[in-house]
Amino acid sequence: MRDPKFVLAPMDGMTRASFRLICFQYGADGATTEMIQSLALGRAKRRLSDTFRETMVRLPGEGDLAAQLIGSVPAMMGESARRLTAMNRFDAIDINMGCPARKVVGSGNGSALLKDPDRAVAVMRAVREATDLPVRLKLRLGWDGEHITAPALVAEAGRLGFDSVTLHGRTRMQMYKGAVDVDAMRAICTASAIPVYANGGVTEAADALTFLEATGAAGVSIGRAALKRPWIFDDIRRLRAGQPLYERDASERVAVLERLATLACGLRPEIVAICEMRKFSSWLLPGLTGAGEVLRSLNAVTTLNGYRAALDRFLDGLARSHDTDYHPELAGTVGLDTV
Ligand SMILES: Cc1cc2nc3c(=O)[nH]c(=O)nc-3n(C[C@H](O)[C@H](O)[C@H](O)COP(=O)(O)O)c2cc1C
Incomplete structure (x- = not known):
């Protein structure tokens, strides 16, 4: 079994190059940019907006870095993946099927794809065919308790030769609240042919190790906790090495x-x-x-x-x-x- 990885989850407005580098310096094994709108990127003819350029900078010292695309038009997602690949600065392309924001799902993007599996698969295929970089998928369990589509989509990601999947153990309707469904996550992790990273609800280093164990995941993806404690990655390394944690002064x-x-x-x-x-x-x-x-x-x-x-x-x-x-x-x- 490979060594588990502990990575920084993508967060809009947060996981720009500066903050990612801090997390890498504290030992994060990987990071993902904030989501990049495929419509804007695919259509940008001349120059990218300042926000895009800031989002897509890669600083020396950053480790494994995926660029995350959000969108639901397969051709546009493919074109954006080609553009990101041509920049020659990312290690992978990640597809966002988790964002629950009303504005995002209202236009069929993010976690809205979880209730439209045909379109979701078309998007995955378009991105896979557009790049020779590893492709990753970030998704939730499903739209709501009655529509748990992650098991089928994770299996499809495996068939399409995706590199890995990050699974947020909540449905879209749960937004960011309530417990993650560890049992459902474990079933998906165990059945998957490709590595699954568990995401959702880690607040401190010890949680990450418990979560890893409980889900049987290949690693853990950490979001909000890293904003308050970017040293959580160092804390995790310390715990795994049997070293004491200390309060950061x-x-x-x-x-x-x-x-x-x-x-x-x-x-x-x-x-x-x-x-x-x-x-x-x-x-x-x-x-x-x-x-x-x-x-x-x-x-x-x-x-x-x-x-x-x-x-x-x-x-x-x-x-x-x-x-x-x-x-x-x-x-x-x-x-x-x-x-
Ligand atoms: C402010 C904020 C922005 C986020 N932006 C993104 C994003 O751009 N792409 C994405 O896939 N997930 C995004 N997420 C979701 C996180 O990646 C993660 O799935 C979620 O916060 C649960 O993990 P946590 O409990 O460790 O924070 C965002 C979350 C927050 C709090």
């Missing part, structure tokens, strides 16, 4: 934010990148002493220098308070006990 969290901000500013306009950093700041800093104050400062800055300066002030403040903590014997002699 302020300096490590700040270092991640600084690296992310610097990378993001290299890929898009500074003001946009720094404003987008607010969500990552609000995910990585809470729980630390002084987090509320530094978050207020970080939310007010619009430049990389301002962002870095606010983080530096935060660390300096912590170091000063630790200095006090580390020298309790001074208390009293210099009046600190009364502060």
Whole structure:
């Protein structure tokens, strides 16, 4: 049996090159871009929009990377797969059959394909025939409890020579809530001729290992937990090696934010990148002493220098308070006990 892999799940607006690189540096075995609209990509004649270019950058240091396509017109999906292949920068093409958003399914895309298996297979075939890169599929169990189509689609992916499948163990109607159906996932993983990655609901490293065991999957795909703890991949490696986990301290969290901000500013306009950093700041800093104050400062800055300066002030403040903590014997002699 191959070594299990632990990969970063695709997330719209999140799994751009800068964040993916951070996850790779923490040991992720693979990543997928956010979804790329095949209609826009297939029709783009002259130049791609800035968003597309940012999404499709690949930074040095990124590991196995799939570009994810979303769409339901087989010819357009095939044309987009050809374009992505010609860019010569991706290791695989992934097809999105999981997105549950109303706007997306309303136009027949994403998880809407789960209730139209003929079209789903036509899309899979078109992409498979358009590229010699490995092709992957990301899907949910089905549209709802009465329409569980994943077993047939995963089997078809195997027949078409797909590289692997990522299975989110919920239906479209469950959106992102409720328990994943581990038994249904296990049945699909066991029957599949190609590797299946289990996805959905991992919140910490130990969950990933339990999930792997319970589903019999070839690996685990982790989404939201990595946004708050990109070091989850390192935690998983530690657990598997029998090493202790440790709480990531302020300096490590700040270092991640600084690296992310610097990378993001290299890929898009500074003001946009720094404003987008607010969500990552609000995910990585809470729980630390002084987090509320530094978050207020970080939310007010619009430049990389301002962002870095606010983080530096935060660390300096912590170091000063630790200095006090580390020298309790001074208390009293210099009046600190009364502060
Ligand atoms: C903000 C956000 C954006 C997402 N965007 C995509 C996407 O572009 N393509 C995709 O296949 N899944 C997308 N997903 C679904 C995730 O890949 C994953 O299947 C889901 O979050 C469940 O895994 P988790 O519990 O580990 O987060 C998105 C999820 C979130 C929360």
